[in-house]
Amino acid sequence: MMNKNLLISLALMAVPAIAQEQKPMDHGTYAQLDNELLWHNTANAAGLGLDKTPNRGLAGLDYSYTGGDFYRAQEGTSTHNLQFSTESHQQINNYLYGYGRFAFNNGRTKDRAWADVMRPYNSNPYFSGSSVPGRYDHQDMELTAAIGTSSFGKWHFGARLDYALGDLSRLRDPRSRAQLLDYKLTPSVVYQLGKHAIGLAGWYNRRKEKINGLTTVQQDATLKYYFMTGLENANGSTGGYSNFQREWVNHDFGAELSWGYAPMGDMKTLNSVTLQRGSESVLGQYKYSPGHYYNYMYAFKSQTLIPNNGFTQRIDFKARYEEGYADEYRQQLVITNDPQTGLNSYHYETQLSFKKRYQVTVLDLGLHYRISEHTVPLEWLYMGAMIDYKAVSNKYLLHTSEFQYESVNPALEVGGKLGRISVNMTGGYSFSTRSKLALANSQTDYAKQVLQPDMKYYELNYFFGHFDIICDLPVNIKKTATTLYAKAWYDSLETKKYGSDKLRKYLLGVSLGVVY
Secondary structure, three states, X not given: OHXXXXXXXXXXXXXXXXXXXXXXXXXXXXXXXXHOOOHHHOOOHHHHHHHOOOOEEEXXXXXXXXXXXXXXXXXXXXXXXXXXXXXXXEEOOOOEEEEEEEEEEEEEEEEEXXXXXXXXXXXXXXXXXXXXXXXXXXXXEEEEEEEEEOOEOOEEEEEEEXXXXXXXXXXXXXXXXXXXXXXXXXXXXXXXXXOEEEEEEEEEEEEEEEEEOOEOOOOOOOOEEEEEEEOOEEEEEEOOOOOOEEEEEEEEEEEEEEEEEXXXXXXXXXXXXXXXXXXXXXXXXXXXOOEEEEEEEEEEXXXXXXXXXXXXXXXXXXXXXXXXXXXXXXXXXXXXXXXXXXXXXXXXXXXXXXXXXXXXXXXXXXXXXXXXXXXXXXXXXXXXXXXXXXXXXXXXXXXXXXXXXXXXXXXXEEXXXXXXXXXXXXXXXEEEEXXXXXXXXXXXXXXXXXXXXXXXXXXXXXXXXXEEEEEEEEEEEOXXXXXEEEEEXXXXXXXXXXXXXXXXXXXXXXXXXXXX
């Protein structure tokens, strides 16, 4: 899969070199134009023609390293990552507007344990992993292609495809390989009536992750592999897991209703409501199933732009609530012999079902205010403030165990561009307002090695910050004006004292690319 994706990446890397002739784009102008987008931030591709952003794009090759001692057991201690990404906004002709994005990354994580899947938190509880920390290689590819029309009378039409592939391989016994296929199809429509615009988008999202067997290089009779069923409940198997197979197949159906309004001048607002229902089956050998996971998601998003005398104010509010629950099954293998052929057939029959045994709720709230200006001497300057709130609950019934945490994260931001240099800075503080772990059995391996050690991640308050600097270099490539750039960034997190020391996490990154 790597060779195939690298060929795609190399092909896309050539796109900026043939971009149409125009005034060179730079990061300041690019950020300013991104700040003006509304419909682009929804699922409704029919609104691309209403945003009417100029033709532009970027492509870059990034390297980043994440390290420190503030991490969870299922995340690993450090990660190296290499990524190529490109995106483009284009008016294709008088009738069509397009947006596309492609990203491919691969990397390695050290000392990760207890999660051989890509999604171990606040979701399906029926996953698997080894208690022995090991290295994991990952490869991921993501593709987005969206197209929207200009107006046909009062109507705009659009469609969007999101497609992703993933590969997560464990490099220590027992060795697993999880593979992901994820695609989402979203047709959409917008109806304009004067200063109002009503949009509707609906989608089908299929996600399939699978593990086809485990392998070992060395024979170790004491080596365990664990199958999780929710919170501290994890069953360890010593040997006998060489035929292990598991796949998680999820089907999401959702819809988004949007209302746009432009009351006066350049002021405009866009408000969206989203509903989604998901159903995920978990299947093993002979269609064995430990349970089934369902989830419901409700979201609201509001975006408002208020331009005035060279300044632009932007206000964003988001709210997202998700509830999920897992039914647990007790099944028995049934072997049927065909007397004519002598062949056996195998299948599992469900003997007992426990409805909603595992329950998850997640609430996310966010408010972001930004004021920006684009007059001399600064080409682009912005300042802003934001605050996020998150509340999570995981509950396992009979016997009851519960895990909860909440946090509030206020932050300030400032940035801009002067000449060839762009700088962006963010700083804030995370307040842990609630953290609770109440287990029916606190002596299981999963409780002692994952849940209890991870509590410091949810209990501690911490400072966090981001800084990046970008240098643009305008050049002419085959008489086409474009801009090369170099970027470096640093993310930092430092907790209050835990015992006698403070815990830290950091991310360092560099990038080279082109803006066009």
